[in-house]
Amino acid sequence: MALDEITRDELQSVIAHLKEAVYNHQQWHEALVRTIACKLPSNKSDADTAAHTKCLFGQWYYGYETTKLRKHPGFIAVGDEHQRMHHFARQLLVAADDGKPLDVIDFDKFGNALTRLRLEISALEKELEDSLYNHDSLTGAITRYGILPTLREQHELVKRHVQLCYIAMMDLDNFKAVNDLHGHPAGDRVLTESVQYLIKHLRPYDKVFRYGGEEFLLSMPYPADLTPGCDRKVNDLREGIASLNIDIGEGGPIHVSASFGLTDLDPDTPVETTIDRVDKALYAAKAAGRNCVRIWNPSM
Structure with a gap:
């Protein structure tokens, strides 16, 4: 999927909403850590097998606005890492809700998945911004x-x-x-x-x-x-x-x-x-x- 096929206005909107989705993801992560550390009841949607589609970041990712990005390799990679991260988060939450001690390996898997997700998001955001600012605003050609x-x-x-x-x-x-x-x-x-x-x-x-x-x-x-x-x-x-x-x-x-x-x-x-x-x-x-x-x- 070439970003050249997305209009300048669409790119500006996608970038703005991606930044908002990233902020929501950070808020979700802080809430998750607080829930685990303070032994609070977990959010039921986070323990769902479809949690990656229900969080605010997932709602942006699977929403209508991102339709034109569906086949873009960077966008696909973000989705894969986001789903993987939620899988490991779910394992931690289930163990915590059952009163079991958290497995160090499971915690590291979650941390690694979170790091990979953030790297993929950063790469996608940079590519989107490069496409926006390095393209001729009239024709869509690269400057x-x-x-x-x-x-x-x-x-x-x-x-x-x-x-x-x-x-x-x-x-x-x-x-x-x-x-x-x-x-x-x-x-x-x-x-x-x-x-x-x-x-x-x-x-x-x-x-x-x-x-x-x-x-x-x-x-x-x-x-x-x-x-x-x-x-x-x-x-x-x-x-x-x-x-x-x-x-x-x-x-x-x-x-x-x-x-x-x-x-x-x-x-x-x-x-x-x-x-x-x-x-x-x-x-x-x-x-x-x-x-x-x-x-x-x-x-x-």
Whole structure:
């Protein structure tokens, strides 16, 4: 599940409610320790086998707001650790209610599960905040500040023969004419619809960056033993954008096209050189009449 598919407003809401859920979890933990230490009667819902769904954190986790996160690995990990922690908490509470001494191993299991849960929550919260603050608020693409760190990381994997990585540069054709004829709100709509199409039709680990204006850079890694046929994939994206009916209100819907440059991340050249190559391939696509894909070659 790519966080790119969640809108900025949705991300802000999820982060705010996650922080509230974490506070509620801390309050629950303090109450649990007080119950055990002071030998108080336990909360019946905490001794239930479905306790992980009944606490306030669990109500947030399994609530409607988090529907779009259901398949996200970090979110799944939080749920697994939360359920495991409640399992061990239940064992402690049952022993305490029966007047039995607490088993040190059971107590350590609970403590370890609690630590793992908090680590998973922290990792998820950081990823959500990174997604919120490092993405272009209009299109949902990652800001250009993420390009070099991401490509340098991919470059190291390519040099170690772990994977291949292909880079594409997209430019929306005649975009200035859209703004001139229909206004900037229409241009914003075209940018958003086009980039969201890319995001929805790429894999979760592919990345779309806003390079500048109406230019976007795509990073597409593949296992080293796979021949991906990236030119076909990029051409499919080009055709998909050309087929969009973009509703701009009065005077719409309209159609736009895009030109693409494509190259691979060369292990023997700097990342900056790869960006320059894909930019030249994009220029070649525009020079060839636009609405096409051109692959970089040394003659460009």
